[in-house]
Amino acid sequence: xxxxxxxxxxxxxxxxxxxxxxxxxxxxxxxxxxxxxxxxxxxxxxxxxxxxxxxxxxxxxxxxxxxxxxxxxxxxxxxxxxxxxxxxxxxxxxxxxxxxxxxxxxxxxxxxxxxxxxxxxxxxxxxxxxxxxxxxxxxxxxxxxxxxxxxxxxxxxxxxxxxxxxxxxxxxxxxxxxxxxxxxxxxxxxxxxxxxxxxxxxxxxxxxxxxxxxxxxxxxxxxxxxxxxxxxxxxxxxxxxxxxxxxxxxxxxxxxxxxxxxxxxxxxxxxxxxxxxxxxxxxxxxxxxxxxxxxxxxxxxxxxxxxxxxxxxxxxxxxxxxxxxxxxxxxxxxxxxxxxxxxxxxxxxxxxxxxxxxxxxxxxxxxxxxxx
Amino acid sequence: xxxxxxxxxxxxxxxxxxxxxxxxxxxxxxxxxxxxxxxxxxxxxxxxxxxxxxxxxxxxxxxxxxxxxxxxxxxxxxxxxxxxxxxxxxxxxxxxxxxxxxxxxxxxxxxxxxxxxxxxxxxxxxxxxxxxxxxxxxxxxxxxxxxxxxxxxxxxxxxxxxxxxxxxxxxxxxxxxxxxxxxxxxxxxxxxxxxxxxxxxxxxxxxxxxxxxxxxxxxxxxxxxxxxxxxxxxxxxxxxxxxxxxxxxxxxxxxxxxxxxxxxxxxxxxxxxxxxxxxxxxxxxxxxxxxx
Numbered sequence: 001x002x003x004x005x006x007x008x009x010x011x012x013x014x015x016x017x018x019x020x021x022x023x024x025x026x027x028x029x030x031x032x033x034x035x036x037x038x039x040x041x042x043x044x045x046x047x048x049x050x051x052x053x054x055x056x057x058x059x060x061x062x063x064x065x066x067x068x069x070x071x072x073x074x075x076x077x078x079x080x081x082x083x084x085x086x087x088x089x090x091x092x093x094x095x096x097x098x099x100x101x102x103x104x105x106x107x108x109x110x111x112x113x114x115x116x117x118x119x120x121x122x123x124x125x126x127x128x129x130x131x132x133x134x135x136x137x138x139x140x141x142x143x144x145x146x147x148x149x150x151x152x153x154x155x156x157x158x159x160x161x162x163x164x165x166x167x168x169x170x171x172x173x174x175x176x177x178x179x180x181x182x183x184x185x186x187x188x189x190x191x192x193x194x195x196x197x198x199x200x201x202x203x204x205x206x207x208x209x210x211x212x213x214x215x216x217x218x219x220x221x222x223x224x225x226x227x228x229x230x231x232x233x234x235x236x237x238x239x240x241x242x243x244x245x246x247x248x249x250x251x252x253x254x255x256x257x258x259x260x261x262x263x264x265x266x267x268x269x270x271x272x273x274x275x276x277x278x279x280x281x282x283x284x285x286x287x288x289x290x291x292x293x294x295x296x297x298x299x300x301x302x303x304x305x306x307x308x309x310x311x312x313x314x315x316x317x318x319x320x321x322x323x324x325x326x327x328x329x330x331x332x333x334x335x336x337x338x339x340x341x342x343x344x345x346x347x348x349x350x351x352x353x354x355x356x357x358x359x360x361x362x363x364x365x366x367x368x369x370x371x372x
Numbered sequence: 373x374x375x376x377x378x379x380x381x382x383x384x385x386x387x388x389x390x391x392x393x394x395x396x397x398x399x400x401x402x403x404x405x406x407x408x409x410x411x412x413x414x415x416x417x418x419x420x421x422x423x424x425x426x427x428x429x430x431x432x433x434x435x436x437x438x439x440x441x442x443x444x445x446x447x448x449x450x451x452x453x454x455x456x457x458x459x460x461x462x463x464x465x466x467x468x469x470x471x472x473x474x475x476x477x478x479x480x481x482x483x484x485x486x487x488x489x490x491x492x493x494x495x496x497x498x499x500x501x502x503x504x505x506x507x508x509x510x511x512x513x514x515x516x517x518x519x520x521x522x523x524x525x526x527x528x529x530x531x532x533x534x535x536x537x538x539x540x541x542x543x544x545x546x547x548x549x550x551x552x553x554x555x556x557x558x559x560x561x562x563x564x565x566x567x568x569x570x571x572x573x574x575x576x577x578x579x580x581x582x583x584x585x586x587x588x589x590x591x592x593x594x595x596x597x598x599x600x601x602x603x604x605x606x607x608x609x610x611x612x613x614x615x616x617x618x619x620x621x622x623x624x625x626x627x628x629x630x631x632x633x634x635x636x637x638x639x640x641x642x643x644x645x646x647x648x649x650x651x652x653x654x655x656x657x658x659x660x661x662x663x664x
Contacts, residue, residue, distance in 0.1 A: 052560075052564060053564075073563070074560070074563045075565075075567065075568065079564065081564050084557075085557055087555060089576060091579040091580060091582075100562070100565050100567075101564075101565035104565060104566040148561075148565075
């Protein structure tokens with residue numbers, strides 16, 4: 001068990017100018033499950049491989065516990081990794097695959113056997129111990145890869161998109177199993193994924209990266225409720241947050257035919273930078289359908305924004321309306337969540353008002369969060 | 373989608389032939405071709421089992437009408453010929469080390485070229501590929517000169533060294549390309565599991581290289597076993613292998629056919645045995661199940 005610290009860790013691939021991972025600063029607590037998430041090419045896998053020792057660290061340091069491992073070879077770091085494609089030794093049986101590290105470490109045979117059997121029991125692999133990987137299904141291979149990490153009893157688990165080769169149903173099931181297993185073992189875990197649903201459901205904390213830069217590290221709840229910038233706001237949440245550029249007015253910002261109240265200092269800060277607009281973010285579930293009921297800015301028009309329904313996705317419990325609205329003279333795509341029992345028809349016009357206190361305001365020029 | 377929508381795949385040539393002529397006729401044709409190819413070998417085998425007078429007086433196919441001709445006499449006289457048995461031992465003493473050395477050094481070098489980072493690696497590999505096109509013949513005179521100075525001319529060691537040196541470029545080329553196909557994650561997983569380079573090589577890379585190493589071993593074994601040119605030049609009468617010894621059994625008057633036929637057949641049968649021993653290794657999909 002140990003903490004993990006990225007201390008301004010930087011990786012610049014030879015022959016490139018831009019850092020693949022730029023001064024990454026994260027402190028991971030003992031026993032914590034941290035998820036690195038971001039679009040492809042954001043540096044999340046590189047960060048993980050730096051921690052594993054598979055990638056050089058050009059600047060800064062990485063520590064596991066109090067130990068500086070920045071330049072240690074992988075074998076001296078006491079970590080175990082689960083690869084995206086599992087990387088099982090094809091010429092060894094499941095038991096040998098799982099016991100390989102222990103064998104190298106010189107653990108005696110009976111102890112290897114006990115530990116492998118224990119791990120196999122946890123992962124439901126007992127009857128497959130004598131098989132070769134090619135005689136296993138994808139899900140079973142994935143579990144062998146997990147088992148290989150578990151029997152090591154390492155200080156840190158590293159997982160590089162371990163679920164991306166499973167089918168959708170198995171992925172959801174395994175997701176819960178991995179998270180449960182990690183809680184039970186209490187081993188510090190760093191988990192890389194591009195799937196923000198995985199990130200939100202599994203992590204104690206989530207770190208969002210983009211272009212090698214850390215955008216925000218926070219609990220899934222805070223990440224969802226208070227995204228630090230436009231990128232995080234758009235990346236976390238599915239369907240994504242509606243982000244609309246609107247002009248600044250007195251007492252707030254004008255959103256269609258309503259005023260969204262915004263913190264005065266935030267507006268002042270934006271105005272000071274010379275911005276005339278801010279970007280307002282509203283999650284699909286934070287729109288209220290206010291067909292003529294809410295307070296309108298102009299008396300003769302209904303309140304809120306008129307959204308023309310293009311597509312309705314019915315998911316059973318609720319539905320998502322994909323529509324377009326004219327805001328500030330431009331056609332914008334808007335997603336609104338509606339109750340599963342009263343979905344509008346295609347072509348209908350909805351008047352939606354953002355719920356008070358559930359809006360996010362970002363600076364249009366810098367992308368930083370203005371409201372709190 | 374129904375089958376009508378998708379373009380019908382064009383069947384392969386054997387499939388079309390089978391469809392047209394039927395499986396039985398196809399098999400018969402293949403069998404005839406195979407028999408045709410085997411006739412000279414069969415003739416050699418039968419000759420080696422007939423006495424010298426029979427061989428000289430009639431063709432080997434006579435054996436089908438008078439099988440009483442068959443005798444193991446030739447093999448007995450072959451085994452009694454100390455020049456031949458000594459040469460057979462020499463062949464083994466040359467072929468086995470020359471094969472093992474090429475496989476071991478080739479595998480280590482192949483791994484290094486595929487996975488270790490060192491300065492000048494790619495240039496060195498390019499140079500190696502260049503060596504592939506150097507024919508043995510251009511090296512004969514300079515190497516003879518070199519061996520004479522080193523005092524290893526005529527020795528078994530000299531012959532082994534020559535075969536090893538000329539076997540290596542192809543061995544390294546073949547194994548490097550095979551090892552390069554090993555998924556990177558597999559090696560990384562082994563490193564994370566605590567394996568150093570040596571253990572990684574012995575426990576992961578070598579077992580995975582099985583099919584390529586087996587092919588290489590067979591090629592090299594056959595090449596060295598059947599070689600006459602190199603041995604004729606670099607071996608002396610004491611270190612000459614079977615090929616050279618058999619050639620020396622030919623006489624200007626009288627053909628010594630009893631020793632030649634049995635010796636030639638023996639020289640053919642041993643590599644065949646080696647081939648069948650390694651054939652089990654040619655299993656497809658040794659990498660199956662490694663990734664995904």
